[in-house]
Amino acid sequence: MPVTTKDKRATFRKLHESGCFVIPNPYDVGSAKALQHMGFKALASTSAGFAWTIGKADNRVTLEDVLTHLTALCAAVDLPVNADFEGGFAHEPEKVAANVARAVKTGVAGLSIEDSTGDAARPLYERSEAIARIKAARGAIDADNSGVLLTGRCEGFLVGRADLDLVIDRLKAYSDAGADCLYAPGIRTPEQIAAVVRAVHPKPVNLLQGWPGVSVAEATELGVRRISIGGSLARAAWGGFMRAAREIAEKGTFNEFGHAQPGGELNKMFS
Incomplete structure (x- = not known):
């Protein structure tokens, strides 16, 4: 029996209810099919990995590039696919909402929105603006009762703002704004990971593992629900x-x- 988009979204939400699972990041259809063949339960796109396949640097792909890529990934596998949707490909909340609505139509089971601006002089959106962008994404997802899972990301550790208190404050605000899952790429130590998990409980936390370090078993003990590996x-x-x-x-x-x-x-x- 064919696996429907609705089935994939229900499965993805169920995976976030207990335990810890790895959500590896394929960069094209072939790598997505290979990961499904190996028995993973869900997949996530990678902005960097995809960009390199078309000869571009990370954060230099277009919205149209990404929508086409997500459509192809979702059609190629029976697994839920979470979209690395960068910053929503817009600054203004209303434009983020419009782009998220288009992403939902690709068949993704989840997507993430970052709070980095791409501007070295102002690497993170102002707190209130970042919250408004998460709220806008939430509204776009809920507009057609899609059931897509929204991940709120604080990029502080990746843009030179390695302030755990700042990151936790933002993640809690994104949770309140409607994010289903929280993500702080760049945190590495067990102490940092445990602090984030405690702060946003009972919402699930995604951990980025792009280097040797915390194992799946150790992450599970720390309360992590989902592990992704980015462009690794x-x-x-x-x-x-x-x-x-x-x-x-x-x-x-x-x-x-x-x-x-x-x-x-x-x-x-x-x-």
Whole structure:
């Protein structure tokens, strides 16, 4: 029986009710299908990973690029897909709402809205403005009873504002504004993670793991509900590509191909 968008959204919400799950980030249809094949329960897009596939830097893709990409990911797998929707591709709350409404139509089960501005002189939106943007996203999601799960992100640790009190204050405000899940990319220590989990309880927390560190078991003990990995799988893939290409360019040898995934196995997986 075909898995419907409604089914995916219900499954995604259920996953946030208890336990801890990893939501890996594919960067194209092939990597999404591979992750489904490996047994993951849900997926999330990655703005950086996708951008690199079309030869752009992170935060340089267009709204139309992302909507097309999300539509393709959602159609390719039977798993719920959470959208890395950056800052909503707009500054004004009403424009964020309009763009979120379009994202909902792609079939995503969830999406996140960031509070970073992209302006080094003012890296975060003012608190009241950031809250208004979350409220606008909430309103757009609820307008057609879509059931899409909204994640509110505070980017403080990624933009040079590594102030845990500031981050927690904002996450609590985003929760009050309608965010279903809270996310502070860049926190790393068990103490930081536990503090965020306590502060927004009972709302679930997403933890970014893009480096060696806290394991799934340890994150579970700290109360984390969801773990995403951002562009890290894409970086790992690019690492293998660059090592092999550099070896050919600089040495004229092909030893790195010995580490490549066998083509037969890939064909079998995608058949």
